[in-house]
Amino acid sequence: MNHSTYDVAIVGGSIAGCTAAILYARAGARVALIERHKSPDAYKVLCNHYIQPSAVPLMRELGVTPLIERAGAPRTLPVAWWTRWGWIEPEPEPGGEPLPYGFNVRRETLDPIVRRIALDTEGVDVQLGAKAVDLVSEGGRTVGVRIKQGGEEREIRARLVVGADGRNSSVAEYAGIPTKSVANSRFSYFAYYRGDVLPKSDVSYIWFGQDMAYANPTDGGLTAIACAPGKSHLPAFKADLDGAYTEYLSRLPGGPDLSAGERVSKIIGTTDYPLLQREPTAPGLALVGDAGLCSDPIWGVGVGWAFQSASWLVAATKERLHLGPGEVDRGLAEYRREHRARLRGQQFLIADYAGGRPMNPIERQLFAGAVRDPQTARHLHRYASRFIGVREFLAPRVLARAGLVNARHRIRGAARTSL
Incomplete structure (x- = not known):
């Protein structure tokens, strides 16, 4: 041979x-x-489309960054997270450096x-x-x-x-x-839309909970909009994929306005994606x-x-x-x-959450704190961008700050109620 x-x-x-x-x-x-x-x-067809900010320096070194930007891939500002406590929208420190950006780009x-x-x-x-x-x-x-x-x-x-x-x-x-x-309790479908379906064209959106969704503006003037429901929703999607997909997205708080755009692809996804x-x-x-x-x-x-x-x-x-x-x-x-x-x-942590459980007390404390406190929101952004690991993400000082922020919020709420 x-x-x-x-x-x-x-x-x-x-x-x-x-x-x-x-x-x-x-x-x-x-x-x-x-x-x-x-x-x-x-x-590759199945993809989230998002590239974390932590990978961008290497992409520059490889020479990838200018080529995907020339192809229309947008720089994505910090992800906006919807939680049941409100939106988390990280912003730079006043007078500080801009937060690092990622990219959204189709694998095509x-x-x-x-x-x-x-x-x-x-x-x-x-x-x-x-x-x-x-x-x-x-x-x-x-x-x-x-x-x-x-x-x-x-x-x-x-x-x-x-x-x-x-x-x-x-x-x-x-x-x-x-x-x-590790079994994944959720399945996922996405499609591409053309038009102004999101409030901001340079922000990725994620709806966080036991049932999830995300929307990523990408190259070609397209937005990839995905739903990731728990498998209890699967029978409805199997019976009527178009109807279940559209209805699911229509229920998202502050979700994409599908009527403002045009779907330009079939609905793509998988019903079983173990980790x-x-x-x-x-x-x-x-x-x-x-x-x-x-x-x-x-x-x-x-x-x-x-x-x-x-x-x-x-x-x-x-x-x-x-x-x-x-x-x-x-x-x-x-x-x-x-x-x-x-x-x-x-x-x-990702595999643990893939089981479909509700948020644990630490997660509730951090996400609620990030809604109410810019510093905690920036900390969440650093972790979601993969610049820091789990130990720093869950550092006692971070949890203590989030707990204090949430306690003050509850006290102010109680005071307003008593008035």
């Missing part, structure tokens, strides 16, 4: 895979990027842009229409991948193999990496993006974490690729620690 040798072989040419390929090649590595789709314009626009940057990067050998059919192992270590392309099979050997092939990762399956699955988590490394192998951790789409973390997890892997391993398997595995251990530290706590 014919085979070729690279420093890194990456299976999956979407956001995480292309990011890893670009960064490895810029560091001097020779990279094989294996993508099953034949067209460089292929894209984003995926080809990132892939073409990879295609144009010296050192990246993009192999379109190639499917990974197995891994090559020696002594319990992954040393390559077997691919099928154009009816022929061949091996690609590499110092490191990267699985960037999404939530149903074949690389993880071939490597025998188990998958932890998946895998160990992100094995000897000679790493998983990035959804292959390592696939979260609940309502939070809009997938694209940002795809960019970022790939960059963490490259940072931990790029200087070790030519130093032997032991050094590569030490780099993989560093990546595994980074991946766990950055994502596991956040995934735990």
Whole structure:
């Protein structure tokens, strides 16, 4: 069987895979990027569309930002959250720096842009229409991948193999990496609208509760509007998708005005989307993006974490690729620690809420406090933008401030009632 040798072989040419390929090649590595789709314009259909502010610096480094802005992707100001206590609308400190922005962009626009940057990067050998059919192992270590392309099979050997092939990762399956699955009590449908259906065209909106929804203004002058009800609503949606979708959105407090726009797509979605988590490394192998951790789409973390997890892997391993398997595995251990530290706590909270439970007392305190206190609202924005982790998000000083704000609110309310 014919085979070729690279420093890194990456299976999956979407956001995480292309990011890893670009960064490895810029560091001097020779990279094989294996993508099953034949067209460089292929894209993922199911997506939240939101990219968190924490990923934007890396997108600038990659050269993605000016290209998506040229394509019409709007910079998104802090997300406006509806809660049963009112709206949370984070604003900068008086006289302070503007709050960091994210982006909303359709994958139809984003995926080809990132892939073409990879295609144009010296050192990246993009192999379109190639499917990974197995891994090559020696002594319990992954040393390559077997691919099928154009009816022929061949091996690609590499110092490191990267699985960037999404939530149903074949690389993880071939490597025998188990998958932890958490049931999602909600399902999701979205559609694109043209027209002024939102109060502000540069703000993403999310309706927060046991039943949820979000609306993201995106490129092409379109707004992606999604509902994420609990599965008790599923029979109504199965009986009449158009009617149930429209009726659900019409009940949202301060929701989108669908009559002011035109739906220009079919209603797209899924009725079952469990959260998946895998160990992100094995000897000679790493998983990035959804292959390592696939979260609940309502939070809009997938694209940002795809960019970022790939960059963490490259940072931990790029200087070790030519130093032997032991050094590569030490780099993989560093990546595994980074991946766990950055994502596991956040995934735990997301998975816990995916069960459909009501807010717990801590969540009620923080969200109510954020409605009433600009500082607490900015803190929530930093967490939702993934600039801080769970420990800082739930710091005692933050909870104490929110509790004090809410207590003062109750006292003022009682005083007004007594009058």
